[in-house]
Amino acid sequence: MTRVVLVDDHDLFRAGVRAQLEEGIEIVGEASSVADAVQLIKQVDPDVVLLDVHLGDGSGDAVIVQVAPERPGVKFLALSVSDAPEDVIAVIRAGARGYVTKAISGAELSDAVRRVAGGDAVFSPRLAGFVLDAFRSGEATAVDAELDALTAREREVLQLIARGYRYKEIASRLHLSPRTVESHVSAVLRKLQLSSRHELTRWAAERRLI
Amino acid sequence: MRIPQVERSGDGAVVAGVCAGIARTLGVDPTFVRLVFALLAFASGAGIVAYVGAWALLPGPDDGEPARRRRRIIGTVLLVWSAILALSGLGLSNSIVWPLLIASAGAVLLRRESRAAGIALVVIGIVLFVSHNSAGSATTLLAPGAVGVALAVIVGPWAWREARDRARAEERADLAARVHDSVLQTLTLIQKDPANARRLARRQERELRAWLYPTTASGTLADAVDAAAAEIEELHGVRVDVVHTGDAALDERTEALALAAREAMANAARHAGVEEVSVYVEPTAVYVRDRGRGFDPAAVAADRRGLAESIRGRMERVAGTAHISSVAGEGTEVELQL
Numbered sequence: 001m002t003r004v005v006l007v008d009d010h011d012l013f014r015a016g017v018r019a020q021l022e023e024g025i026e027i028v029g030e031a032s033s034v035a036d037a038v039q040l041i042k043q044v045d046p047d048v049v050l051l052d053v054h055l056g057d058g059s060g061d062a063v064i065v066q067v068a069p070e071r072p073g074v075k076f077l078a079l080s081v082s083d084a085p086e087d088v089i090a091v092i093r094a095g096a097r098g099y100v101t102k103a104i105s106g107a108e109l110s111d112a113v114r115r116v117a118g119g120d121a122v123f124s125p126r127l128a129g130f131v132l133d134a135f136r137s138g139e140a141t142a143v144d145a146e147l148d149a150l151t152a153r154e155r156e157v158l159q160l161i162a163r164g165y166r167y168k169e170i171a172s173r174l175h176l177s178p179r180t181v182e183s184h185v186s187a188v189l190r191k192l193q194l195s196s197r198h199e200l201t202r203w204a205a206e207r208r209l210i
Numbered sequence: 211m212r213i214p215q216v217e218r219s220g221d222g223a224v225v226a227g228v229c230a231g232i233a234r235t236l237g238v239d240p241t242f243v244r245l246v247f248a249l250l251a252f253a254s255g256a257g258i259v260a261y262v263g264a265w266a267l268l269p270g271p272d273d274g275e276p277a278r279r280r281r282r283i284i285g286t287v288l289l290v291w292s293a294i295l296a297l298s299g300l301g302l303s304n305s306i307v308w309p310l311l312i313a314s315a316g317a318v319l320l321r322r323e324s325r326a327a328g329i330a331l332v333v334i335g336i337v338l339f340v341s342h343n344s345a346g347s348a349t350t351l352l353a354p355g356a357v358g359v360a361l362a363v364i365v366g367p368w369a370w371r372e373a374r375d376r377a378r379a380e381e382r383a384d385l386a387a388r389v390h391d392s393v394l395q396t397l398t399l400i401q402k403d404p405a406n407a408r409r410l411a412r413r414q415e416r417e418l419r420a421w422l423y424p425t426t427a428s429g430t431l432a433d434a435v436d437a438a439a440a441e442i443e444e445l446h447g448v449r450v451d452v453v454h455t456g457d458a459a460l461d462e463r464t465e466a467l468a469l470a471a472r473e474a475m476a477n478a479a480r481h482a483g484v485e486e487v488s489v490y491v492e493p494t495a496v497y498v499r500d501r502g503r504g505f506d507p508a509a510v511a512a513d514r515r516g517l518a519e520s521i522r523g524r525m526e527r528v529a530g531t532a533h534i535s536s537v538a539g540e541g542t543e544v545e546l547q548l
Contacts (some may be wrong), residue, residue: 084423103449125488129453136456162453163543164488164499 002117005029007037007063008052008079013102015077017050020106024075025113034058038066038163045071046064051096053080061094068095077116079109085130093193098122120182121189128161131192150188157184212528228264256295263288267461290315309339313530329365409447416440430482431464432457435491438472442487446479454491463528463548467496470532473520474498481505494548501541507534522545 002025008014009032018027029044031037034057041049041063043199049067051060051196064076076096078088080105088099097116100109101124112122123131135150153174167185171178218227229247233240250257267285294307316331396414400407431453439450458464471489475498478487482502488495507517517534525532525546536542 103451125451125490129455129490132455159490162455163497164451164501195378208443 001026002048002113003028003044003046004113005031005041005046005049005150007049007055007060008034009056010052013052017109020109021113022107022110025110032056034062034066037063041067041074042070045124046074048113049074049076050113051091053078053091054060059087060091060096064091064094064096075116075119077112083134088127088130089134089192092127092171092189093096095193097189098124098126099127101126121185123158123161123185123188125164128158130156131188132158132162134192137154150191154184154188156163158188161185213382215296218265225261226265228261228268232264241432249295250292253265256292258289264522274461307366309337310340311335322488325368364365391408402498409444409494410448412443416443429460431460431468431493434460434468435471435489435496436467438468439475442475442479446476448479448484449486450475450479450489451486452489452491456493457491458493461529466528467494467530467546467548470521470546471496471498471526473524474546476516477517477540477544484541496546497543498546499541499543504536504538504541506534507540520538 004021004025004027006014006017006027007030008017011032014030015034028046029040031040032055034055037049037051037055050055051063053060055063060078060080061077063071063113067074078091078099080088080099081101088179092095092099098112098121100112100122102110104124115122132155135155156174158169160173166175167178167181170176171181174181217233224230224244229243230240234242238245247257247261250260263285265285266281267290290311294311313332313335316333316335318329378506392414397411400410403410432452435454436452439452442448443450460468471491474496475487475489478484478498478500482500482504484500484502486500488497488499490499521534522532528548530546530548531546533547534542535545
């Protein structure tokens with residue numbers, strides 16, 4: 001049984017998610033604000049937090065930053081209607097294990113929750129597109145070359161995710177095991193979170209201005 | 211910072227307890243305060259007028275609220291008068307004292323609610339100052355600048371606040387109009403015609419997103435593919451999810467790429483029997499993928515123009531390639547590359 005806390009400031013949306021999650025996933029609490037969410041998550045210690053990027057009194061990354069040091073075992077999956085890349089990148093950099101759009105089907109969301117609970121990273125096509133964009137430029141100015149650029153393989157995997165491929169399909173297309181695909185994806189996520197490249201933040205800031 | 215409340219003092223009063231009260235509030239010897247008033251009395255009698263004004267203005271230990279209010283006006287007038295006397299007595303000419311006082315009164319009124327009266331007083335003060343001091347050459351040069359600075363200091367913040375408030379109100383009105391014209395109308399339509407809810411909601415979502423997150427510039431490849439996706443959604447009632455990284459200007463080749471992609475989306479929407487089509491755009495490539503029923507590309511009849519002409523032919527004419535992979539029951543992907 002995967003225990004989930006649902007954090008979203010829209011009652012209607014929470015009701016929709018509750019109705020769609022499959023057997024084996026139990027919602028053990030709901031919150032609609034950053035303050036409530038932080039308190040609730042520390043109290044019930046769930047496996048996964050489904051976290052909206054925008055909340056009434058702040059943004060989703062504020063929840064992660066306040067909870068993560070005390071509850072390192074809790075995994076966050078960001079969930080949003082937002083298409084603004086800087087918002088999405090901000091929650092991922094704060095430590096979320098993946099990002100899916102709210103248009104996702106109930107079955108896919110359930111699958112994403114189980115994968116995040118199992119320690120995997122979840123990349124939707126849109127997130128893969130954002131990440132490819134973020135790492136696109138400036139390899140030459142990198143401070144830490146290891147962290148600040150994607151390998152050819154990682155880029156290839158991300159590109160296939162952006163094209164709508166699932167891990168299993170990527171594995172068979174690239175003649176890899178699904179486990180290897182997953183480790184590439186986790187490596188990309190780690191780079192995104194640890195990269196010292198200021199381009200990542202500058203890129204996000206520029207997007208807001210357009 | 212709070213201004214300490216001064217009260218006239220009952221104990222130690224010589225005349226009305228004004229000096230004793232002030233001394234107690236300031237924590238100094240009453241004799242010192244009396245000495246200041248006495249000295250000021252030599253400046254055209256300013257000290258005496260000030261004493262009477264303070265008597266009227268400062269509440270006694272057992273005055274009620276209505277009594278205080280009545281005496282406030284008389285007291286203020288007397289204190290202002292004493293200030294004029296004192297400044298004149300210090301040797302400042304009338305041509306400086308009066309404009310200064312009028313302008314100060316105006317500035318005080320500006321901080322309160324009567325802006326028009328405040329501005330009028332400030333302007334009168336400035337005009338008086340300029341007209342009385344236009345003789346000397348130095349003042350002639352300085353006065354216009356001083357007037358400008360004074361006006362900017364007093365009117366500037368107010369004008370800026372007004373402009374900001376107006377901009378905010380306009381923004382809010384614009385938002386309300388937009389929500390009314392689009393979102394509310396669509397919700398009404400959906401209630402009347404639930405069968406079309408998905409298509410209506412999708413169209414509304416697209417419009418709202420384009421307004422909220424205007425990410426792609428017009429006249430680029432990404433823009434052209436977005437527009438094509440919108441048309442296909444509209445025509446066939448499927449969801450077309452477009453993801454892009456990077457972008458390219460529209461020229462003959464990228465335009466052909468966008469048109470071929472549109473045809474691939476149309477095929478997927480028509481034949482795959484799915485509700486969603488994924489599209490991924492790079493500066494020199496577009497991938498269109500569905501998870502529908504799939505087909506055998508070799509078995510497509512030669513007279514079906516779509517695949518042969520609109521996709522392959524179009525890409526080959528601009529020295530590009532079109533690769534179609536499809537597995538029955540698993541879906542189709544069209545890879546278009548320049």
